[in-house]
Amino acid sequence: MKKYGRDTFVAGLVMLVLFILCVCALSPAHAETYALTTVVVSLDYDADVVECMDFNGNVWAFDGCEDWALFDVCSMTMDDMNTSIIYDDVIINCRYDGWLDGWMERVCE
Numbered sequence: 001m002k003k004y005g006r007d008t009f010v011a012g013l014v015m016l017v018l019f020i021l022c023v024c025a026l027s028p029a030h031a032e033t034y035a036l037t038t039v040v041v042s043l044d045y046d047a048d049v050v051e052c053m054d055f056n057g058n059v060w061a062f063d064g065c066e067d068w069a070l071f072d073v074c075s076m077t078m079d080d081m082n083t084s085i086i087y088d089d090v091i092i093n094c095r096y097d098g099w100l101d102g103w104m105e106r107v108c109e
Contacts, residue, residue, distance in 0.1 A: 032080050033092060036060075039100050040072040052076070052094075062091050071101035 038052035043065050051061045052074045060076065068074075075097040079090045 032082075034078050034080060036076045036078050037097070038074045038076060040068050040070055040074055043068060043070065050074075050094075058086065060091060062094055067096070069099070072099050073097040 036054055038054045038060060040050055041053045041059070042051040043049075044051075045065050048063050048065050049061050050063075050065055050068050051059055053059050073096075075095045077092040077094075079092050080086075081088045081090060
């Protein structure tokens, strides 16, 4: 009878530890990602760097000029690094999302 009680206690303890680990892994205290829309404002082909500006005026840079052009819209997935300031955020990936040059003329036709 004592062995059955000890086994039940150990199984319950293991379940509690697993539950706590799952809650911690899904906690909002971990870094989160967010989407950021930017526009390409400069291309440095020598350094292979693309600079994009978001609509708040912040400039973000990433490597790989190959198919980018000025005024391309770039959708970025960002990691907030678990802080409230944006200056340490990291670009996870970038995707082409159209071009801005002449956008109003195309939309308003």
